[in-house]
Amino acid sequence: METALENLSKEDLLKMVSSMSKQNELLHQEREILSQERDYLKAQVEMLQAYAVRTEA
Secondary structure, three states, X not given: OOOHHHHOOXXXXXXXXXXXXXXXXXXXXXXXHHHHHHHHHHHHHHHHHHHHHHHHO
């Protein structure tokens, strides 16, 4: 019994791997952007919390 991957031609398999690699790279870039945004927002929260503590005193 053959699997679906065994039925693919070499060219189709290469296209599929290339597409998956591109998708992986895009996801990696998106994760980096979201990590930077998270870090920025965490810094903003810390600044606002410090400001709130100073204004309460």
